[in-house]
Amino acid sequence: MHYSTKKWLVIKLSSIILIPLMFWFIVNLASIYDESYAEIVFFFSKSSSKALYSLFLIAAFSFFSLTISEVFEDYINDEKIKNVATKMLYVFAIVMPIITISSILSLN
Amino acid sequence: MFEKNPLSPHLQIYKWHLSMILSITHRIIGIVNSVAMILICLWTISLLFGEENYEIIKILFQSFFGKLLITSLSWSFSFHILSEIRHLIWDLGYGFDLKISKITGVITIIGSMVLTIIIYLFGKNII
Numbered sequence: 001m002h003y004s005t006k007k008w009l010v011i012k013l014s015s016i017i018l019i020p021l022m023f024w025f026i027v028n029l030a031s032i033y034d035e036s037y038a039e040i041v042f043f044f045s046k047s048s049s050k051a052l053y054s055l056f057l058i059a060a061f062s063f064f065s066l067t068i069s070e071v072f073e074d075y076i077n078d079e080k081i082k083n084v085a086t087k088m089l090y091v092f093a094i095v096m097p098i099i100t101i102s103s104i105l106s107l108n
Numbered sequence: 109m110f111e112k113n114p115l116s117p118h119l120q121i122y123k124w125h126l127s128m129i130l131s132i133t134h135r136i137i138g139i140v141n142s143v144a145m146i147l148i149c150l151w152t153i154s155l156l157f158g159e160e161n162y163e164i165i166k167i168l169f170q171s172f173f174g175k176l177l178i179t180s181l182s183w184s185f186s187f188h189i190l191s192e193i194r195h196l197i198w199d200l201g202y203g204f205d206l207k208i209s210k211i212t213g214v215i216t217i218i219g220s221m222v223l224t225i226i227i228y229l230f231g232k233n234i235i
Contacts, residue, residue, distance in 0.1 A: 012199060015192050023227075026185045029148075030231025033178050034169045037159040044155065057149070064142040071135065100149040103156050 007066060014063040021056040044104050053104060057097040065093035126213045134191045137184050144181055179228060186223035190216045 032043050043049055069086045076082040122128065154165055168174050194212050197203045203212055229235045 012196070015196065019189050019192055022185050022189055026182055027227055027231050030178055030182060030228050031233070034166070034174065037155070037162045037166065040162075041155055044152070053152075057145075060141075060145050064138065064145060067138050068142055071139070096146065096149050100152050103153045107155060 011063060011066045014059050014066070017055070018059040018063050021052060021059055024052055025056050041107055044107050050104055054097075054101045057100055061093040061097045065089050126210055130191065130213050130216060133187070134195075137187050137191070140184050141188055144184065179224065182227045183220055183224040186227065187216065187220040190219050190223065 028043065028049075032040050044053065068089060072082050072085050072089070076085060151165065154162060169178070194203070194216055197212070203209060226235070
């Protein structure tokens with residue numbers, strides 16, 4: 001399978017996974033954002049929240065990194081700059097969710 | 109050869125129409141949501157610094173700016189959800205007809221606003 005076909009399939013798969021998780025997260029965010037520190041920690045301490053939030057982050061960063069790499073493809077003409085920018089984007093999209101998921105896993 | 113690849117068409121050349129507006133908005137919202145995801149991660153990580161340090165964020169969220177921020181985020185997420193569903197329907201081979209495409213475009217715009225209100229009311233246990 002061609003690299004571009006694989007990339008397109010991953011974008012579509014992450015999009016399908018992301019849609020319900022995005023809805024779940026935004027409804028919960030609208031419900032807790034102005035609550036006390038204890039309430040927010042309580043929300044993220046629940047096993048279901050930890051699991052769904054982790055999945056949401058993985059799906060969101062997979063989807064957004066791949067779609068932003070498409071923006072780089074469209075607007076960056078210099079191949080070297082484009083490759084460096086894309087690689088940096090992919091590294092960031094792996095590191096950021098790992099740090100965030102680790103932080104919520106340590107909340108009790 | 110690669111240096112002569114054409115970039116995306118310049119926006120000022122064409123007359124603006126609904127599909128074009130939605131396509132550009134979809135891309136801009138994608139970038140906005142990517143930045144929002146980074147802020148959401150930083151907000152989650154900030155919980156590790158304890159209750160006293162979280163007070164500043166709590167005051168921000170309880171202010172008018174905080175409510176505006178969450179409402180804007182609800183809209184950008186809603187728009188993304190509906191626009192992605194529209195793209196997935198296209199990927200299945202449906203909805204390319206000009207009239208249907210306009211209808212789904214209008215549904216995406218109006219639906220994102222309705223969904224924002226529903227999310228906010230649902231989140232606040234009003235409905």
